[in-house]
Amino acid sequence: MEILVFLILLGIGYFVGNHFEKKHYADIKKREKQTLHVPVMSWGCKQDMPYAHEAQMFTGSTVVANDYFKTFSAGLRNLVGGRVTVYETLLDRGRREAMLRMKEEAMAWGASQIVNVRFETSNIAGQTQGGMGIVEVMVYGTGIR
């Protein structure tokens, strides 16, 4: 019985999780193309001030969670070590989504570029769920126009 529940959860995690991931990636790629004309730079702190009339800080953040299948396969991965691709895609999605949110907000304000962008990642699930499970990714930077 327990095995059955486990397999069902694993199946749901795999199929539904994969479906959402594909959909999300398609959405991210589409939006990245739409926002391509506004450059995002990670410099801006040690250089001369960029020429601009106005500047404002923008942030974007997202909280992403593992699906059941990913948790399980990462657990298996732990036995032999190596790249944990399932987590890589999760964090990649989170970062790009957060970046897009910041970018879209800055673009709505009329930014011509975004400088001195910083990333921050933190695990908010705590130790109770075995570490990596729920991760918050945030991006912040200064939009100038």
Next chain:
Amino acid sequence: MVPSTSHGLTLTTLEGVPGKSIAEHYGLVQGSTIRAKHVGKDILAGFKNIVGGELKGYTELLQEARAEAVDRMVQQAQQLGANAVINVRFATSSVAPGAAELFAYGTAVKVQ
């Protein structure tokens, strides 16, 4: 999202405000808040852990909390008489299972 104009104060992650010069430095200002997870949201998040993806409830919660941390930082800056906070940085740490500290700091300045 952090509403950075509603305070009438300019926030930047740069070492100054483009197009303006710094007239006075007031030093470091900071704001922080510690938030615990909501039980209802936690249960929903538990379900969401089966299928994965974004946890919108948590995203909102943390955005609100971060806005509050920024608000406290801005209040401190306003008390000093600053009109901008430059070189703003954020830090997040989970201090206990289910609770996260959100911390914002920057340098309060007066720009012209």
